[in-house]
Amino acid sequence: LKVSVDLDLCQGHAVCVRVAPLVFDLDEETGQSVVRIAEPASADLADQAELAAEGCPEQAIVVE
Amino acid sequence: VTDERPTCTFDHTSAEFAHDPWSTYARLRCECPVAWTESHEGFWVLSRYDDVYEVARDDETFSSDREVVIPPTCVGKLVPLNSDPPALQIYRRIMMPFFSLQYVKGTLAPRIADLVDVHLDRILASERFDLVRDFALPIPAMTTHELLGLPLDEWEASVRPVEAISTSHAGSPERAEALELVTGLRARLAEEAERRRREPRDDLLTHLTRARFEDRQLRSDEIVDMATLVVFGGMDTTTAAVSNALLYLHRDLEARSRLIAEPELLENAIEELLRYEPPVQGFARTVTRDCVVGGRAIPAGETIFMLWGSANRDESVFPDPDAVILDRFPNRHMAFGVGAHRCIGANIARAEIRIMLGEVLRRLPHYRILENEMEARSTAAISFGKLRLPAVQRARTAA
Numbered sequence: 254l255k256v257s258v259d260l261d262l263c264q265g266h267a268v269c270v271r272v273a274p275l276v277f278d279l280d281e282e283t284g285q286s287v288v289r290i291a292e293p294a295s296a297d298l299a300d301q302a303e304l305a306a307e308g309c310p311e312q313a314i315v316v317e
Numbered sequence: 318v319t320d321e322r323p324t325c326t327f328d329h330t331s332a333e334f335a336h337d338p339w340s341t342y343a344r345l346r347c348e349c350p351v352a353w354t355e356s357h358e359g360f361w362v363l364s365r366y367d368d369v370y371e372v373a374r375d376d377e378t379f380s381s382d383r384e385v386v387i388p389p390t391c392v393g394k395l396v397p398l399n400s401d402p403p404a405l406q407i408y409r410r411i412m413m414p415f416f417s418l419q420y421v422k423g424t425l426a427p428r429i430a431d432l433v434d435v436h437l438d439r440i441l442a443s444e445r446f447d448l449v450r451d452f453a454l455p456i457p458a459m460t461t462h463e464l465l466g467l468p469l470d471e472w473e474a475s476v477r478p479v480e481a482i483s484t485s486h487a488g489s490p491e492r493a494e495a496l497e498l499v500t501g502l503r504a505r506l507a508e509e510a511e512r513r514r515r516e517p518r519d520d521l522l523t524h525l526t527r528a529r530f531e532d533r534q535l536r537s538d539e540i541v542d543m544a545t546l547v548v549f550g551g552m553d554t555t556t557a558a559v560s561n562a563l564l565y566l567h568r569d570l571e572a573r574s575r576l577i578a579e580p581e582l583l584e585n586a587i588e589e590l591l592r593y594e595p596p597v598q599g600f601a602r603t604v605t606r607d608c609v610v611g612g613r614a615i616p617a618g619e620t621i622f623m624l625w626g627s628a629n630r631d632e633s634v635f636p637d638p639d640a641v642i643l644d645r646f647p648n649r650h651m652a653f654g655v656g657a658h659r660c661i662g663a664n665i666a667r668a669e670i671r672i673m674l675g676e677v678l679r680r681l682p683h684y685r686i687l688e689n690e691m692e693a694r695s696t697a698a699i700s701f702g703k704l705r706l707p708a709v710q711r712a713r714t715a716a
Contacts, residue, residue, distance in 0.1 A: 264655070264656065264657065264659045265659075265663075265664075266653070266659070266663070267418055267663075267664065268647075270418065271584060279417065279418045279419070281413075281414070281417045281418075281419045281420075282410070282413060282414065282417075283410065283413065284409075284413045284416065284417050284418075284664075304646070304647075307646075307647045308646060308647035308648070308649065309649075310649040310650075310651075310655055311655065311656075
């Protein structure tokens with residue numbers, strides 16, 4: 254599983270930070286999402302990352 | 318693609334609309350999702366989620382350079398609400414340090430919590446109170462003053478012009494008076510910004526006086542346009558959101574009990590309440606080139622109105638859209654807009670709403686609103702919320 258954020262799309266809604274606080278963080282300067290764990294190993298974190306992708310209002314999160 | 322102009326009667330400034338926009342939205346989405354109205358010199362109305370999403374995401378075709386409120390308020394330029402890319406992103410980047418999640422969590426939230434405490438202490442000491450005038454109105458206004466670095470006890474001077482604009486109709490004597498108040502607000506912000514140049518402090522106004530737009534300093538007029546936006550964006554909107562949520566939880570006691578029992582639901586519930594009744598029902602864009610939206614040809618120069626409030630009730634995106642489902646997820650609502658113009662104050666608004674609602678549910682769990690005394694707005698053209706919510710601490714029991 255590989256998690257990434259399309260920064261052309263991310264507008265800093267912070268849904269991902271709420272749903273998957275260990276996987277995502279917000280960049281203080283840009284307000285955009287930053288991936289902290291690009292390849293979550295545990296099933297828990299992977300589920301959270303998928304949820305974050307599903308909930309992203311800009312559909313900016315790619316989980317592949 | 319069709320050149321047809323399906324005409325509907327749509328006037329979002331009317332009292333009927335302010336009372337119930339939802340039935341109009343449902344009819345538009347079903348019968349005429351891209352509709353033309355002759356109201357206010359004519360504009361297109363978008364009611365479906367996908368069409369609103371597409372327009373909000375395309376700032377090249379759909380400009381914010383002219384006013385985004387219909388009919389125009391004439392309050393002057395608000396930056397970056399009325400900025401197009403690339404200036405939009407430059408302004409946002411300048412502002413971001415005072416709107417980031419970190420700043421809100423670390424600096425603003427504790428101050429918001431103090432304000433909420435003080436106001437609830439006062440409310441708990443009185444038999445009757447007004448959940449808007451004594452709570453939902455002062456706290457966002459004072460928080461905005463805190464952010465800008467304006468004296469907290471002068472919040473009413475800032476909220477007055479904002480409320481006067483949003484409750485008045487374009488062209489009315491009340492609007493003319495409101496515009497004079499806005500002129501006064503802008504003058505005061507200009508004066509304060511000048512003072513910050515001489516005596517810098519740790520606040521947003523000082524930050525703006527030092528900020529650079531590429532290789533130059535921000536001009537004074539830009540600083541005032543930005544500070545005015547912060548005042549307009551930070552006060553009426555959050556007040557409306559909290560008033561809507563408190564009224565909803567007054568009527569739906571089951572939802573209230575559940576939130577009291579499961580406070581961890583609050584964050585999702587707030588998103589859901591924002592979806593259900595967003596404080597800003599819609600914003601406009603100006604079409605910069607001939608384009609097609611939802612299968613209709615729209616010529617350059619015309620105005621499009623994006624209904625966030627209707628997109629939020631679109632049945633093709635939100636199952637059971639007219640129900641409040643506290644743990645709804647995903648919830649890609651557009652209460653803060655979407656795309657590059659998305660509300661820059663969303664982190665602040667969320668913190669305010671979370672602390673305000675959370676503390677009301679904790680300290681004032683049995684509040685009852687006196688519905689026959691509440692005062693609604695006569696227009697939802699700018700914000701959708703209540704003006705007065707007289708309330709008591711608990712339902713009166715028979716003596």
